[in-house]
Amino acid sequence: MKKLIVTFFILAAFSTTYSQWVSNYGYKTGDVNFTTSKGNAVVCKGDFSYVTGYTLEAGRGNDIVTIKYDSDGDTVWVRGYNGTANSDDEGLGLCVDEDNNIYVVGYAQYTGKSKDAVILKYSKTGVLLWVRPFSVTSNSVIDKGVAITIDEHDYLYITGFTTGSDGNTDIFTQKCDQSGNVLWTSIEDGASNLNAEGTAITVDDERNVYVCGFVTVTGTNTDIAVLKYSRTGAQRWMKTVNGNGNSEDKAWGIVVDENDNAYITGYVTTAAGTTDAYTAKFSSSGNLIWSDSYNGNGNQSDKAWGIVVDEDRAVFVTGETEDANDNSNYLTLKYDRHGELSWEKTYNGPGDGEDKSAAISFFRNNIIVTGKSWGSTSTYDYATIRYKKNNGLQLEVSRYSMTENSNDLAKDVATKGGTTVVTGYSELIMDNAEGDTYISTVSPAWDSKLESNSIVPSGFSLYQNYPNPFNPGTSIQFDLAVNSNVKLAVYDVLGKEVSVLVNQQLEAGTHNITFNASNLSSGIYFYRLEAGDFYDIKKMTLVK
Known part of the structure; x- marks a missing residue:
């Protein structure tokens, strides 16, 4: 049987700019085990998203599968890898370098041996450059x-x-x-x-x-x-x-x-x-x-699976918490830099059943978590939730189910440039039996841009540049609580001022400044923000 790749485009009613897309790959894939596979399953870089996992092939067990999507959710390429023993091979994590080469890690089985760890390197066009089993x-x-x-x-x-x-x-x-x-x-x-x-x-x-x-x-x-x-x-x-x-x-x-x-x-x-x-x-x-x-309040079992830290050294974790009735709900926590709990949020899906968050990401003022959530049709759905970073306000929930009769379990989430991409698997249920399973990758259609922040900030902040490391351009964001005389400058490791990005009066609000370092050499640089009595310094890395 041939593989099936289905891409759906669901356009938000208010705008075609922030469309949601869904891509399903497979006809049979192995289950994703949340507790033994915590490598990145999805990575966003530039205008592309990359996913790894495994698919069941007739007569040869599981094969490692790697997929590249463009910004519209179209499949750029799909590559499979089968160890020589025609047995179980699985991709468990991946990363992408500055030249958009893709590295996949997992394990494969080879003739005369048991399971070996393996790294695969693909070019940006999907050419397998090398395989290193070890x-x-x-x-x-x-x-x-x-x-x-x-x-x-x-x-x-x-x-x-x-x-x-x-x-x-x-x-x-x-x-x-x-x-x-x-x-x-x-x-x-x-x-x-x-x-x-x-x-x-x-x-x-x-x-x-x-x-x-x-x-x-x-x-x-x-x-x-x-x-x-x-x-x-x-x-x-x-x-x-x-x-x-x-x-x-x-x-x-x-x-x-x-x-x-x-x-x-x-x-x-x-x-x-x-x-x-x-x-x-x-x-x-x-x-x-x-x-x-x-x-948690249920005094039952609580577990955390994912963690991120922001430029202010605030820590965000996500996982699951059981209530007094032994039902698990999403759990998301924020700690300040001193370890004090700033806020805690739980999420109970519409089916009032088992809900477990598996992964977390953030972008600007948003915390994004995803996992599996019991739905109203008595099956699991992807549930991806967007919280406001500073106070934990739940902004939006995006739920996805391949069909009414499918179990859909999200495994990982990545966020880049205001776009969120979620991946996991969808298992069809047919006459109360296990059916075909698909790798499902989704980009939720948020009702508002992730970057947006129309509220005047309550304080002054300088954020970590993004991306970092960078070549040659990067974005620097800062918050002004009141109108201020602002200077934003870049310095080398010797303290020499190499660029002045801002030196003027600016209005209160959130500002994004683009820094182009095309005339500078690779290395570590520092940027300093002065706004009235406030100042802060951050480090960034230029790699050419």
Whole structure:
């Protein structure tokens, strides 16, 4: 049977500019497991979106599938990859470099071997440039790459787990160049040398690498693990977190801020046997700055799956919270830079059933979360929610179902330039039986632009430039609470002023300034905003 790619265009009544599109690919795809696959499934870059996952092929198990969409939702290309054993192969994460090459990480099975971790590199036109399957250690039985990221120099960083001959899994972290050559590999299995897995990875401006996941410890079950490596692969520190229930504690998301503080989220098990959503901030040297275990009003189980941090070092996490009736609802939390809870929001879908948020993104003044939500037709729908960042006001909810008789589970969300893209899968239900499954990628039609902010800000703020790193142009946003004399200037690392972007009176409101650095060399620069008595400085990276 041939694959089916269906793209729907649903135009918002008020404007054709912000149209929604939906693209369904497949005839049979494997289920997405939210708890074991936390790499990026969708990435937005430029005018394109990229999705990875897997599709079931007759006679050869699952194949890795990678799809590129244009800004209208049209499929630019689709590529599949099958390991030589004609068995199960899965794509679990992807990233895109400055030349729009795509890197996919996952695992594949090869003749005479068990499962190997694998990285695929595609050109922007979909040409497979190279494939690098690898056994992390010489006695590896099963290896899986579950998350990948890239720095401004196009070095790749991967984490996941490797299974040794003793049957136990270890966290592996690896750095590769853009040709797939391994520069270093680190293995960590915790103090008890038992099962451990890496679940998420990120890198700071100095190319230090941060990984989160979990390790098994004798007497305490699994503990949250947070690791930092230098650019050369030396382990700088490792921290573990054990909930007071001495049971399952796991981290599923990690990010760093511009000061190289690391933030993780996940959950810990309590003495009562329930779980609390756990979020923590660590300094660059590994000291715990703050942590919070969130227990919802239902006093049941709460878990967090995704995390982002903004330019003010406010932290946003999303996941799920159970009410007193054991029904789970979306959970989204905001912490200020000091770890104080600023707001908490829950969402119960129209079916008053199970609702679980899986992923989070943000753009300007908007927080976007997505996941699966029990609908009025007694099936799951995508539910993508837009909140106002400063106060948690729910602005819009976008729900998607492929048909009235389909279970639709969103896995990941990405936001770029005011466009939101959500991906996951849709499983058809036929006569109460499992039917065909499709990779469903959706761009919600918001009722208003994500960038919009007509309200006069309550304070002065300077935001992180976007994109960052950049080449050669980037946008700098700032808020003015009152009319002000404003100077916005750019400086090199020696403190020399290299460009003045604004030097005039401006009205109160939110302003966006475009900085073109075509005449500057690659490197780190600083931009400083002066507005009356207010000033702030941010760092940005130019990569040519």
